[in-house]
Amino acid sequence: MARLYHVPLSPFCRKVRLSLAEKKIEVELIEERYWEQDPDFLRRNPAGKVPVLRLDGMILTESAAICEYIEETRPEPSLMPKDAETRAEIRRLVGWFDDKFHQEVTSKLLYERVNKKVTGEGYPDSKNVKAGAKAIKYHLDYMAWLLDHRRWLAGDQMTLADFAAAAHLSCLDYISDVDWNRSAAVKDWYAKIKSRPAFRSILADQIAGFRPPPHYADLDF
Amino acid sequence: MARLYHVPLSPFCRKVRLSLAEKKIEVELIEERYWEQDPDFLRRNPAGKVPVLRLDGMILTESAAICEYIEETRPEPSLMPKDAETRAEIRRLVGWFDDKFHQEVTSKLLYERVNKKVTGEGYPDSKNVKAGAKAIKYHLDYMAWLLDHRRWLAGDQMTLADFAAAAHLSCLDYISDVDWNRSAAVKDWYAKIKSRPAFRSILADQIAGFRPPPHYADLDF
Structure with missing residues (x-):
């Protein structure tokens, strides 16, 4: 296995x-x-x-x-359509979340609030937390703009780009750092992806010392 | 064009x-x-x-x-062989250089010495420069270890992994931050890649306010 x-x-x-x-x-x-x-x-x-x-x-x-x-x-079910243009857009967005979003948001909120405590590095730096809380708004707005034009982040089909984004947002949602009321489009997108069987194990995660908010695992959040 | x-x-x-x-x-x-x-x-x-x-x-x-x-x-000439295992190794190494090496070395040496001056952010932080100068030794040793087993970084063929590594090292070489005497294997590898026609435009780069060392563009460095 x-x-x-x-x-x-x-x-x-x-x-x-x-x-x-x-x-x-x-x-x-x-x-x-x-x-x-x-x-x-x-x-x-x-x-x-x-x-x-x-x-x-x-x-x-x-x-x-x-x-x-x-x-x-394992090409099926596909998370990367065959045409090179869409693949470039998927990889651009994976880079967007794993590089830019990670640096501006995830490392500023999740790593300050959770990782520092778990690894014994000390207390959150409030300057970083504030910067992360500000930056996530811009990123949610950018996602809303994309979803205004597209069914999924990179186009008509759910792809690795959606998984990259959902992976970051689900971690931040565990510590109540996502304002789902900011954009109905982003909330609808997350509800769709959250209800997939692939998401179940993630919604069942429990981290000692950190209790997720009640809506974390709720499909009708 | x-x-x-x-x-x-x-x-x-x-x-x-x-x-x-x-x-x-x-x-x-x-x-x-x-x-x-x-x-x-x-x-x-x-x-x-x-x-x-x-x-x-x-x-x-x-x-x-x-x-x-x-x-x-444009699959020819190939920088990514067809088999999935080698492709995973190439992408692992591209990630190694663009993420780990970038964070531990490039951002600590190049960004402190050059980018801060160019963008008007001030003077190099000597703590960072010292950390970068220390970390590059470990990375050169890791490359030497790989090249002890392989002709090129990811295997028998020159790939995108070599270009990722050479891209970082050539920037650092421009500011004399690579000790080529540390490993004969790494020096030989760089000499091979440096002599490719694809490298010419990079060796001709001139950055105002920063003069490269004489060996920078020399194929017999």
Whole structure:
């Protein structure tokens, strides 16, 4: 069986979990305290990060490389349509969320509020939290603008771009940092993606010391 | 003709330039002062970053999305072999350089020494410069270890992984921050890649206020 070394509130791990679940690849989840840099773990991934996926007798790392590998070896159901233009748009948006959104929002809210406590790095820096709370508004508005033109973020079809975005937002929703009233289009999009079977394991996550708000796992939030 | 909005000392732009040149796609280079956030530029890329490539009547952004698009639409000469395992290894290494190396080395040396001056953000933070100078040693050793097992970074063939690594190292070499005496294997690898016609435009770059060392453009460095 596939095995994923992960942490529950990592958007990069969640993106991989969503891809695996959508493709109906069964996976054993192993929580990895990657910040302790265990030598066995570093042998699996010298970069010292999660996600790390054991699949097809290989060790795969880097969430972008993992998701592309899954797509190439298990093309159905497709999360990357065949035409090069749409694929470029999907990858642009995956980069948008995993790079820009991550830097401006996820690292400022989730990492300050949760990761610092879990890894023993101390208290949230309120300047960062404030910056993240401000930046997420702009990003929700950008998503609303995209969804004004498109059914899903990259076009007519649900793709890896939607999973990248939903992975970040679901982590932030766990700590009540998403204002779903800001845009009806974004809320509808998240309701659609949240109701997919692939999302179930993510909605069942429980992180010790952090209780999610009641709406977190509610499909009619 | 293709048009690339770039800055000369951006490893992400250089990776795209190397891909374009290797595929013999002629391109007009336009220097973009992206930090001034010109509205015309933001319309092309709301993420506000370079590289931005106009190609096939489209605007492409995010260097990973751009390089994959070029590979999919111009497969020869190949920078990504067909088998999924090698492709995963290439993408892992592109992620290694564009994420880990970028964060631990490029942002600590190049951005402190050059970008801060160019964008008027002030003086280098010596703590960062020291950390970058220390981290690059580990990365050169990791490359040496890979090249001990392989002809090129991801295997027997030159790929996008080599271009990602060479893009970062060439920027750092411009400011004399690479100790080529640390590993003969890495130096040989760089000599091979540096002598490719695709590298010529990069070796001819001149940045006002920063003069490269004499060995920068020398193929027998």
